[in-house]
Amino acid sequence: MAPGAGQGTPRATSAPVGALAVGALCLIVAGGIYLAAHIPGPVSLLPAYVLLVAAVGLIAIAGSMLWRLTEFNWACFFRVGRWSLLAYLISAGMLEYVFVLDRVPRAELVLLTSMLVVYAVDIPLILAFTVARLQDLTT
Amino acid sequence: MATEVTAADIQAGRGVGSSPGAARGIEIVPRRGLPIVGVVLVALIVAIAGNWLWALDFFHVVGGGLWTAIDLFVGLVIGPILGRLSISARMEFSARFMPKMVLIMPTLVTMTLGSGFQLARRLGNLSAVSPNHGWLVASFVVVGVMAVIALGVLEPANIAVLFEMRRPNPRGEVIARLMQRFIYTAGVTGVMQVATLVIMTKLAS
Numbered sequence: 001m002a003p004g005a006g007q008g009t010p011r012a013t014s015a016p017v018g019a020l021a022v023g024a025l026c027l028i029v030a031g032g033i034y035l036a037a038h039i040p041g042p043v044s045l046l047p048a049y050v051l052l053v054a055a056v057g058l059i060a061i062a063g064s065m066l067w068r069l070t071e072f073n074w075a076c077f078f079r080v081g082r083w084s085l086l087a088y089l090i091s092a093g094m095l096e097y098v099f100v101l102d103r104v105p106r107a108e109l110v111l112l113t114s115m116l117v118v119y120a121v122d123i124p125l126i127l128a129f130t131v132a133r134l135q136d137l138t139t
Numbered sequence: 140m141a142t143e144v145t146a147a148d149i150q151a152g153r154g155v156g157s158s159p160g161a162a163r164g165i166e167i168v169p170r171r172g173l174p175i176v177g178v179v180l181v182a183l184i185v186a187i188a189g190n191w192l193w194a195l196d197f198f199h200v201v202g203g204g205l206w207t208a209i210d211l212f213v214g215l216v217i218g219p220i221l222g223r224l225s226i227s228a229r230m231e232f233s234a235r236f237m238p239k240m241v242l243i244m245p246t247l248v249t250m251t252l253g254s255g256f257q258l259a260r261r262l263g264n265l266s267a268v269s270p271n272h273g274w275l276v277a278s279f280v281v282v283g284v285m286a287v288i289a290l291g292v293l294e295p296a297n298i299a300v301l302f303e304m305r306r307p308n309p310r311g312e313v314i315a316r317l318m319q320r321f322i323y324t325a326g327v328t329g330v331m332q333v334a335t336l337v338i339m340t341k342l343a344s
Contacts, residue, residue, distance in 0.1 A: 022291035029283040036256070037276040041267045080298065083168075091245070094180070094253060098187055102260060123290050130295035131302050134313055 015069060018133075020062035021126045027055040028115050028122065035115075039108055048111055055118050062125065073135040081128035085120065092120040165234050167301045172242045179246055187257045195258040202250030203339065207332045209244070214325040226311065234304050237297055244289070252282065264342070271342050278338045285331045288324050296320045 031051035035043065066072075099112050186194035221229055264271040296317040303309050303317070 018295070022287065025291045026287050029287055033276070033279045033283050036265075036279055037272075038267070040260075040265060076302075080302075087245070090180075091249060094184065094249065097184065098253060098256060101187065102257075123294075126291055127295050127298055131299045134299055134303065 015065045017062045017066050017129045018126055020058045020065070021122050021129070024055040024058040024062070024118065024122050025126070027051045027058070028118050031055070031115055032112075035108060035112060039104060040102075043108070045107060045111055048115075052111065052114055052118065055115075055122070059118065059122055059125070066125075066129065071137065073132045073137055076135045077128045077132035080131045081124045084124035084127045088120045088123050092116040165301055165305050166238055167298065167305075168241055169238050172239070176242055176246050179250060183250055183253055187253060190257065190261060192258075192261065195254045195261065198250045198254035199258050202247045202254065203335070206244070206247040206251055207335055209247070210328055210332050214321075214329050218321065218325060230304065230309070230314075233300065237301055241294075241297060241301075245294075248286075248289070274338050274342050278335065278342075281331050281334050281338065285328060285335075288328060288331075292320050292324055 028051070031048040034051070035048050096113060096116055099109055104112065182194075183198055186198055221232060224232070259265045259275055263269050264275045266272065269275075300314055300317050303313050
């Protein structure tokens, strides 16, 4: 534990986890716009898959950076993360429900579902990291 | 006294810790509002499942109207007023205002987008041959920009400010740094909301 940890010292974590996660969100939103602009008609899925893979890559990098943090309030991270994950799983579930109800073709549905999974994980990651990085280690 | 705290004090993190009551008893997610959110979401699911034009219109118009109005009102009216208040008054206001926004805004956004997509599908605007398709794609882009700002920038700052305010001695410099995000993005959000008004009135005409 760093000197001063738990004594009111702000933990100004410098790892760009938040920026990477927001980058992933941008890619997912772009992929969603691309697909939504084309369905229900025929659409090439390649651009959307490229965006999805890039978003997953950014989240993986963010996750590995996060994993290596030693001076970080993990309790706060998980507390915020699990509740926001619940909220965004509900939100993603509602979107999935609309896609299934609208009988989106199978290939597009698989892609959209994958994007929703990334969305439901990415936003809680941003929320939890933003809050936890500013907390003392003991709170 | 609250008026003795200056802008320099915020930057230095002084004076805000004595704000009476602002740091105590803040509920980040107001639990009393959750049942209302639940009822709204269930009604939205029913409206989408039933594919009823009036219900979809209702959710889209009410949700979208409130979303745009609140965004513009907060950005153009409340924000500048808040900026001129004492630090203590700002914290008192924010401690009561921001938790409500944590519930209200995501609910309005879900109402608007869920019903809007279904409405576009039902009216045939999603089809590439529809004359409105270009406007619809433009609205997707506008919503996408607003979603990134709201979900990736503002909501995390909102939650982090509330956590900071719950501390016995909130750090002014942390709150000031987080609140800067609202100032930086207010212009973009305002432009996007005006663009939304133009696109939606064009689609409805």
